[in-house]
Structures are given as C-alpha cells and as structure tokens.
Amino acid sequence: MAIEIIVIGNELISGRKRDLNAWYASGCLLSHGLEVSEITTVGDNYDTLSSVLRTAARRSDFIVATGGLGPTEDDLTTEIVSKALDRHLFLDQTVLDHIKENRKRLGLCWSPCLEKLAWLPRGAKILDPKGEMCGFSLSEGDSLLYFLPGVPEQMRELMNRFVIPDILRRYRPANIPRHRILKVYGLSESYIAETFKDLSDELKRVLFGFYPCFPENHITITVQGKKDVEIEREFNRAEEKIRDLLGPYVFASDDKTMEAVVGGLLKERKMTLSVAESCTGGLIGHRLTSISGSSLYFERGVIVYSDRSKVEILGVRQETINSYGAVSDQTVREMAEGVKEIAKTDMGLAVTGIAGPLGGTEDKPVGTVFIGLSVDGKTFSDQYHLPGDRDKVKLNTSEMALDWVRRYLNGYPFIPGI
C-alpha cells in the first residue's frame, strides 16, 4: 500500500509561504498507521502538476492533494486536473445551490467568483456534500485521489471527517506504529547522540529519532508491531530508559509544551505566579497565557522595559541599577522579589538580559541573561550566556525561566549557569 501527498501552490514553491498542510496530513495519516512515502510540492503550473499527478496515480494507491481550489484566479488545480486526467469540467448545480445557500445563511454576500467552486472534473465526487468547503475525490485506474483546499482549517476538517475514514474503509493497516515524543531542554544534540549509542543496540525494535527544535531537543520513539501488549511493553521500556538516562532534562512528552507543564504543576500545587520581564518583553506572559485556564495561577506580569518602570512598579532601588546595571544579578533578584510582593503571589519570576543585536558590552555581551525566582522566603538567581540572535535569546530566556519554575516545583536542581 503506497500513499503520497501533493502540495500545490506557487507560494510554496517560491518560498513565500511555509507549508502547513503536508505537515498536518502526514501526521494525521501516520497516527492511523498510514505511512506517507513521499511529499511533492509543485507550483500552480500545468506541465509540472500534470506529470506529478500522472506519476502519482501510477505508483500510489492513495493520493492526497491540497491547494489551488479557492475562488481567486491563481487557483488552477481543478482546471489542471481536468486537462491532465482528460476529464471535462461540468457545473454541479447542486453544489452551486448549496454554496449560495450557505453564504446566505452565514450572512455573507454572493460574489460571482464563487461559481468557480462548483465546476468539477467529470467523475469527481464532492467530499462534503452538505458543507461549505470545496474538495473532491476522483478514481484514476487503481488509485484514489483526494483534492482538498489549501486553507488549513478546511483541509484539516475534510481530512478528518472524510479522507481518513474513506481510506480506512478500503485499507486496514496491519501494524499500527506507536509514537512518542520526549522533549528535552538543556542538553546538546551531540550529547544526546552519544548517550543513545548503546541504547539503540539494546532496544532493537525501537526506532529513535532526534530533532533539534530550538531551544529544545525532541526525541521520538517509534515501535511497530501487531500485538498491542507487546508494543506497549517495548514502548514503556524505551521511555523508562530514556528518562533514566536524561533525568530532569526530559520535561514533557508528545504535544505538551513547557508552559503547559508549568501551568499543570502550579494548578496541582494550588500556587500562583507573577512575572517581571525585561529582555523577553512579554513572551513569558504570552506563553503562560496561551494555556486555557491560566488565570487560575498567573496573576499578573510586568514588562519593565525601562529602568524607570523597574523602579516605579517593582520597587527595584535606583541605587542597585546605578551600581550594578539593569542587567545584573542584584537587579534580577529585586525584580523577582518586587513582583512577588506587589502581586501577592506564591512565586515571583524575573528575567533581565541583553537580547541584542545592540547593547552588548565586553563584560556583558549579547546573550547575557539573569534569571531570578523568589519563592518560599528564598530568592534564587543565576547568570546565563545564551547563543543566537534576538529572537533566539528571547525564546531561550523564556524557556529557561519557565524551566526554573518546573524544576523548583519538582525539587530538581536548576541548570547551572556561568
């Protein structure tokens, strides 16, 4: 059984836009045991797309194509399919009526360019006859082709509601692979590689993958097999081994984020947090509040970008800033204590640093960052030198700060700075 994905769009072949659809479709298929062999990306171009479609129909059983079905004039997929597979276009009146009704129901006005959505190649079956999304399937020889719109929400809904069930009706994968991602923060890729050398020999049925995902490193565990119990056992053994090897550096699994882990811990302990940010400029607050229900534990944040705001809001002493600088151990401690005090929270977290590219000095080059945490009558602080450009320093600082909260609540030592 072979399955492949075709992504269509000038914006994707020219670097104007990053793909979201092949990424989603391949993950979605794999989670049902359907392994994608190849993803091909082409422009809205007759010659290339025709040849790609014909090749795919020859070699694969299922083909999922996305993009180029919209109302704008650069959407050419239906037209190209019609020519490449030699099928006349016809106006599907039921589809047309349906689109018109839907627009009316949603209070949207009718626009003539929308008629295009109801023209289909002969033999095409609309995927969602009662919906408002274009997208159709087509048999060609022994292959089944699915054409989905490029709008990610629509593509995802059609994928989940129609394409996956349709494929599974025709083909039942024997092996359902199990995957898990373990997320690591604070160790380098080559350190992890070295650590895993023996492990891979020992766990022969387990496939490991290593993916830097700045500032984290992700380790994927894949086990294939027929028997659920066996897979489960192999799987758990592998995960246990990794956790033994890497200890508190593993902070989450699968799609859990650092902010979700921190949020979960705070909620569980019924503790509250406030944050004082300088160089991260609000990113820590943004990450914490990306979790629904975060108002339970996140009381407030202050983005103290100027010296004056550090003094006025947090009560950092002007003297401290004058003597040691706004980017210093002394300042970050007063920030952490200050925000905890004014917010009356259990924990006060603070960061100050030089995100660059400007502002570095010989003593405190770009990437110099201080983290402070005030909790249980104590204040912890340390200095880090984080590599990379402005975005990376901001992101890495926010990650390290959140990791401090995680490590404190779990009783792990903080990652030592320099």
Added chain:
Amino acid sequence: MAIEIIVIGNELISGRKRDLNAWYASGCLLSHGLEVSEITTVGDNYDTLSSVLRTAARRSDFIVATGGLGPTEDDLTTEIVSKALDRHLFLDQTVLDHIKENRKRLGLCWSPCLEKLAWLPRGAKILDPKGEMCGFSLSEGDSLLYFLPGVPEQMRELMNRFVIPDILRRYRPANIPRHRILKVYGLSESYIAETFKDLSDELKRVLFGFYPCFPENHITITVQGKKDVEIEREFNRAEEKIRDLLGPYVFASDDKTMEAVVGGLLKERKMTLSVAESCTGGLIGHRLTSISGSSLYFERGVIVYSDRSKVEILGVRQETINSYGAVSDQTVREMAEGVKEIAKTDMGLAVTGIAGPLGGTEDKPVGTVFIGLSVDGKTFSDQYHLPGDRDKVKLNTSEMALDWVRRYLNGYPFIPGI
C-alpha cells in the same frame, strides 16, 4: 534549466516537524532568478530516497538536498547516496582533522560519533573546507547535486556562501523576476479576489498571488522581464493600483511586520508607547520588543490578568469592573488611560477580551474584544468580535491593537467594530 529540491528526514514525512529548509532554499534561489520546479520530501529510507535521487539526477540540472548529514544514527543521507549512486565512502582525513580542530577551538569536547561527518562518497567535494559544517557537492551525469545539513542556520549559510554562487557561475538566468509582497489587514480574501478581477486583465504582465496568512492577507506581485527599467515601471504601476484600491488596509510590504511598521512610525514621530494587556497576555509587548531598538519608544507593558492587578497597577476603578465587567468598553478606556498615566508615555494602548475556549457568555461570547487607545488628550475605544480559537483570538487582538496605533499615527480611521 531545471532545478529541484529534495528534503530528507523521517521527522518531515511523518508530521513531526514543519519544513524550514525547502521554504528557505526555494525563496533564496528565486530571488536570484532560479525557479524551483519541484520539491520532494522523503524519509530517511533507502528505497525511496535512492529512486528520488536517480530521477532528480536524470531530469534536473541542479539539485539541492538537505537533511540527514548529522552525527546521530538516524542521519543516513551519506550512506544512501553512496549506495544509490554507487560510490564508495572514504574517510577524508583533512575534513576529520578540521572538525577536531574546530571543536577544540570552540572549547567543545570531541565525541566519537562526530567521525561520521568526515566519511564522504567518492567524488564528493566538501562545500566549506575551512568551516565546521558538513555539506558537499557531487556531479552525476550532467547534474550537480548539493547535499546540505538539515540544521537551518548551517543550511542557510552554505546556501548563500557556496551553493548560489556556484550555480550562478554555471548558469546565468536571463529573466530576473521581481517580487513584492503587500500585506493587508482587515479585508477578507474573497473581497480582495473580487477587487482584483479587473486589475489582472489590465496588467497583463503582472502575476498576482493571494495568500491568507492569519490574521493578514498577503498579495504577491511578480513581474518577469529582461529590461530593468520596464520591470520597474510595470511593478510600480501594479503596486500603485493596489494601494489605490485597498488604501490604508495595506500596512507593509515584503518582510516588514506590523510591529516593525508601528515601531518605525513611533521612532519617526519621537513618540513613546505603553501597553496594558489582558487577554493577549504579553503578546503585544513581545511583538513590539521583537524589534531591535524598541526600548526607544516602548516604555513598559503590564499584563493585568487579574481584576486586582487592573485596579492596583492601572487605577481602574473597582466600581467600573463591578458594574460593567473586566471585559468592557469602560474598563478598556480606564486601562488605556491608566497605563499612559503611570508610564508617562505619549500613547497608552489597552486590550481586554475573552480568548476562550472558556469564559464566554451570551452577551459577550468568546472572541469579544475591546481595544482602547489614549493619546493627545483623547481616548478611543471599540468592540470587536474575532473568530477562531484561543491562539487566533490572541494573535488577531494583538494585530488589531497594533493596527490602531498605525492608523492613528497615519491619520487613517480605525477599522470599525460592532
């Protein structure tokens, strides 16, 4: 002349990771007039990759492949190339010595798994003999293949310093296409499509592309031609027409972001800004401070996630919150005025809303958002209903708030709410 890209990695074919490299490489090639015809993504799999490599070498002049060159055991590209193109691997002692030296110089310890990086297929030429990155080129028949690491920074540097100059030495594109992206906020894709119908007939040599990029819509203008002056004229004409049609909805061109535009305006006018965020949780501050030099105009932000913090930091009256709610026109006005007052800035910007999925009511469903701007002795405010999930509501709210600053400073009316 044909050029294609091959992206190698299980993480990319299985939906575990989103591609960054094909996206970058295709944009980079196109900006030099080198149009990519196809991008193929495959796993670290001998059969598929071999067949893709052989097909590519038959049909394309230049092939840029990325991924699978690292030190970990799932990096298999070199080995597969060696088998697929029938070339023995050899240990390049110069490369090995060089890697060892580099590690020493950077203060990093040697790790045996790094030796792998010095094994190359016969005929391979290392791209950066003096650098610390793996990556090599290889001739096969009439094709030239470039193999680059999957680490984005390394891939980009090798692309810019070696691959592009090497291709341009062998092939000079006759037509250099010119591209521009115009970014639009506040208009729907189908509105834009309708508006453009006549324009495309009128400007025959210009190719338009339309890409939703939530919450923005991007319009690309492409003109190809041999004469710089002609292209320039056609180009400017197209841009002018679009700006006439869409007016203040066009907020930036090319890779300029909303926050960069707002920052540029504030700097130019020598004005300062402070921000009070509730539902965006720090995202506005994060976006503003992603611009280097933003401390010139961004004085402070407060993330007033609790009612108490709104009262204590900003002086919002408890009475106002009790009578109208924390998500209300009255509250957002007091927030904007309050933050301007305490920060002593020229402008005070505030948002409050319900990002969801919880917290909505019949009166104020999820997506209800208030924006307030206090400036020049006046306070403006309005209510919006923004669609989508938590992330989208946060992002769209931050965009709308920044757009208010842009529109105010340019003398444009705000986008009306409901």
